[in-house]
Amino acid sequence: MPDPRPRKLQIQSKMNNRITRDVYHQEVVKLARTLLGKVFVRMDGNTRLSGMIVETEAYLGIPDKAAHTVGGRRTPRNESMWQDGGTLYVYFTYGMHHCMNIVAEQADEPVAVLIRALEPMDGKEVMYTRRKVAKKDRDLCSGPAKLCQALDITRDQDGIDLVTDSKIWIEDHGIKIPGKNIATGPRIGIQYAEEWADKPYRFWVKDHPCVSK
């Protein structure tokens, strides 16, 4: 449904609803659920690229055998996970893909939320130019590496602070996903994680077409 307000007012209101530090300081599983329905924004020059978060996964840090920080591992790659809640953690994998996480809780608590899918909103034309294989809007951001390609998120953005950065942030548009519309299941691609592989730390908006397959 289109926003009936004048465009100038729409933009202004969007500027004023950036998520603040206290939200990121939540316990990581709670943050993974909270982020559903929030809007991720990336300014690409003067072009606003954005999408509503519809799928997330929580990574619980030191005890979590699926997390990059398992066992307290601290390396140049995962350094951002050790920073304060609200930091962006971007990693590169399989020789060609980037994925992005939202760091949760306090500094030195290396937990994060993987963003797995967005419903594209602003800047879809630009996203299509980056994702050549996309045929429909739902192909643009329906996977953790797809959305990074669509939004041009790379290691260059690793470590930025979503609370203060001038190009990248997350907004609250007042969209509340009721608990009964949130589906839960095991995380994807972590079969090696033994007893942690089956834990229900993946969350998505039930029946949403933009969720990853």
Add this chain to the structure above:
DNA sequence: AGAGTGATCATG
């Protein structure tokens, strides 16, 4: 179901 792709890190 298999290939692609190269940074990353533990090992020595």
Add this chain to the structure above:
DNA sequence: ATGATCACTCTC
């Protein structure tokens, strides 16, 4: 220095 691994995507 070396080699195994990989929080994925695409095509078949």
